Structure formats: C-alpha cells, structure tokens
Amino acid sequence: MSLLELEDVTMSFGGLTAVEGASFAVNPGEVFALVGPNGAGKSTIFNLVSRYCTPGGGDIRFEGKSILGCAPHDIPRLGIARTFQNIELFEHATVLQNLLIGRHTHRRSNAISEILHLPGVRAEERRHRLAAEKVIDFLDLQPYRESLIMGLPYGVRKIVELGRALAVEPKLLLLDEPASGLSAEETDDVAFWIEDIRKVMGITVLMVEHDMGLVRSVSDRVLALADGKTLVIGTPQEVQTDPAVIEAYIGLGDDGADE
C-alpha cells in the first residue's frame, strides 16, 4: 500500500487553478520529487497535504485513510513533517529549543504537571533532549546548539528547519526546496542526509527541488508539473528527456530542463 496518495486533487485560488487533477502515490521508503517551473503548484501540493488549504476536489489519503477531515495540527501526529520554502523557524528561540518544539507531538505530560514540574515531566524532558541531541549529531549542528535563530546565516537555518522536521520522527518528510540558496558543498551535504534519512531512519521523502543534480542523485521517481497540470511521472532520466517537460521549461525562456 502506498504511504501518501493524491487522487484527482484540484485546488484553485479565485480564478487561478494552482493544481489541476493531480494524482500520484508515494510508496514507503522512496524519495519522490516534484519538479516544475515557478508557479507550477508544487508548494500548493505541500500545503494541501499539510491541510493549510482544502482542495476543491479529489481526495488525499495517508496510509489509506483520507486526511481531508484533519486540522493542520493533526497532520504531524499522523506522521507527516515538513519544511517551508521560505524558512519558518522560531526566531527568538535557540536551535536546541527549536528542535525540542519539534517534539511536540511526543508530549505526554499535561499543563498542570508541567507547572508543578513533577518527576514524570523531567524524565520526559530528558527523553526529548536525547532525541534532539541525536538530530544535532546527525546534522552536525553542535556549534549552534545555544544560538538564537535570528542571528544564524541562511544555510544553517535551512538545516535547522530540516532538523526540526526530523525531531518529529515522521514517517513521511515533506521538503520544500531543501537546497535552494545553499552552496555546492551544502547541497552535497543535503544529498547525503536525504540518503541517510531514507536508508538509516527509514523515512519516506517527498521533496520539491529545482536543482536537477540533486533530484537526479537522490530521487527514485519524479513528477513534473507545469501550470498545475501533471506532465509526466517517471525516473529522473525519463522526466528529464521528456519532450513535454523540456517544452515547459523552454517555453518559459529558460535554458532547459537542467536548471
């Protein structure tokens, strides 16, 4: 059974149809990439899965069950975590606090026991801290543990956001342009991390990415979108050589599908 399934999903904002009849299924354990020119509707698909938007038609299923009845805050509890295209971190908190906030779905204590700081709360805090430290070790964030987000450079913020999503311990990770704005070395790091996230942590990845080099190196299957419509689904090679995809990019006056 596929992990995430979109069936004929349509979403329009006023007169503009951002996503039209999108149907695809993400299988457990794979890295699935969405590509397409700007404004193709990739982030909108993420927002649909996170339930920030409600589709005009179609169904979205996670582990076989429709998630259209869920509120946005129920989604991570199901096992879906995400990052944002324009980094959305908690600016006035430290890196460590950001990762610990990511553990919110694993909270077992209630407000009263926390105000009294009962022993159970402390034991739980230790567990959260251990999980956050594992993420810090995985992403090499040790130098920034106690730094406030607002003072950090762009590349580090991007990685902290990835870390916060990992702290959720999701089954499905949605990455919206994980390598945008990163240097070549940082992009290589991201490629390694995505490999490890899939192989070592066993997390399925659905990502949006413009960097075709990264898409080629990590993804099993790729879906190409343009103007909300699905052009093709296939392996990275198939998609890159597909005439409709080349057309969509060249039609924009771009320098080809390799950008």
Add this chain to the structure above:
Amino acid sequence: MRIVFKTSYDADLGLFVHRYQAFWYVLLLAVAVGLPFVMNDFWIGEAALMLIWAIAGMGLMLLVGHAGQPSLGHAAFMAVGAYTNVILQTSLGWPFLVSFPLSGCAAALAGALLALPTARLHGIYLAIATLAVSVLAEDGIVMLAPWTGGVSGIFAPDIKIFGVGFNRYVNAPGFYWLTLGVAVLVVLGYRNILRSPLGRSLVAVRDSEISAQAIGVNLARTKAVSFALSCGVTGLAGALMGHFAGVFNHETFTIFLSITLLMMIVIGGLGSIHGAFLGAIVITFLPLAISIVREFLNERFGTASVMPPGIETAAFGAILIAFILLEPMGIYGRWIKIRTYFELFPFCRRDMFRRQRGYLRTERIR
C-alpha cells in the same frame, strides 16, 4: 568570563543555569525576606505594591512576552480577581485561603472564555478586542452594583489566615510576606512552564503560527491555555490589589490600568520574568520619585506646584517612547548587553545583538 561545563541533560533542566546564579537568587530572596527588619512600614507597603505589580506583570508577560498575544484588557481580569475574592469573603464568609485561589480560577475562566472568540485575531486587532473588554468591565462593575457595590465601591475585609491578621496597615510586614510568598510561587510556576513543552508551544505560537501547526501545536487550544494562565495570575494580583487598596470601585480598574500594565512589561523587557519585576519597580517608584522631586522643588523655590498635575502620566509616556526608540528589549535587554560586554571583555562586538538580515516569511499560506 565564566565557562559553565555541563555534564548531564539535567544541568539544563534545573531552575538555575548554574550554581553561581542560584547563589545570587537565593541571596536576593533572603534580602527580600529580611526587608521588613530594616525598613519602616511605609516602604514595606511600597515594596508590597511593587510585588503586586510584578505578579500582575508576570501574568501579562506570559501572554504578551511568551505567547505573543497583546492584551489591553488585563485590568478587567484584575477586577474579576479582586471582586471575586472580596465577594466570596463577605457574602459567603469563606476564608482568604479559599477565596484567593478561587479568585485566580475565576479570572482564568474569564480569560479562557475571551480566548474562544478572539483565537483568530492577531496583533493590533487582538489588542482592540481586548481593549473592548476593558471598557466593558467598567460598565459591568457598575451594572452589577448589588454584588460589586457599583460606583460607591466595596470594602475588602482584613485577611485572616488561621486567626492571624494581615491588614496592610496593622501588620505591614505580614502583608508584605504574603505577597512575597505569592510572587515566589508564581515565579516558580512560570519558570516551570518555560522549561516544559507548554512554554515551548507558547513560544512557537508567538514566533510562527504556520510552523507551530506544522509540528502539531493546536493554536486555538494553546491560545486559550495562555489566556487562562495569564488572566489567572493577573486575577491573583487583582485580589491582592483589592486588599492593598482596602476599598475599590469601578474606577480602580480602568483602561488606564490595562495600559499601565502593558507599558510596565515593555519597559521591563518583553519575554523574561526579570522584565516583569524591573517594570514593576519603575511603575511603583516613579510616582514616588516624582513626588519627592515635587516636594524638593516646592521647598526650594516656594512655588505651590511647579509641576502640572498630569506629570506622572507624561513621564510614563516619555519613558515608554524612549525605550521603544532606544532599547526595544527593555531594561532587562539593556542589562544583558552590559553583562555580555563585561563577560566577553574585550571581545564584544558592537553588532553582537543586531539581527541578521531578515528573510521573507511565508505570507501566502496565511
């Protein structure tokens, strides 16, 4: 410069960052407890008032500084606390030890009820909605005259705990210690909130509602909890304020009180417990300082009133504007900067505390 080595996660879970810090706070508490032995009743009364302001400030700080929900309605919740406390004591004859916690509960309930319709409001709109609550509260007190005494006001009975009286004039140290005890308990609870998932979810809602939802924080519920806790603590401060004032009516809890509370925590420094106390010190002692200066001028120049009557309000306003322009982080923020400067001396850079270039945040999916 002091380097703290941490060898276990518990080191970060304690009440204090390290032992030196614990030492200073314990010393501060000891001094606070010993104050009545070295000061006369007038100053002890002022100190008690300062603590009441600080308790109310902590309540508002939790909401504004940590959960990021501005409120101009907190005078109303002080009123709920003050009236509930007195009415339970006089009409039902319940002892202070029962009526006092219940007054906090009543204010908390009122706060949670307010949070339901305002959950979707942000920033200035929320401020205006809560402002309306403040205005309504004044009318409400007058309309409920059979219980509240309306315009003529209501007398707060003497606090009696196990037969010991805590009237602020008769037993000034007792009343002071009582407020100190409440303040310490509130500080402990506040610290516990900040080091637990609840405190982090408040910060999450403050900094980014979008990603707070993306990691599973229920916005409406978190806001309701933050309103309830905040209003509850402010209600407790209101109950103490009632006993401090002795007699109070609808004019005690005006919109001006709400604004003063908000100014107090902004001047003190948003987002820290210290800020509530520093702000409370300013609010309590500024009128005193002004009246001392006034007396001095009168004596010196013999003029009856060189200073116009509204001078206190004007001074508050001027201080607030100065802080917003020069030190938006408040007194506590300034203190952190000075301390860091000396700790890192001579390595402190000028732009150490400057924010990095801002990045566009996702507005589209609001």
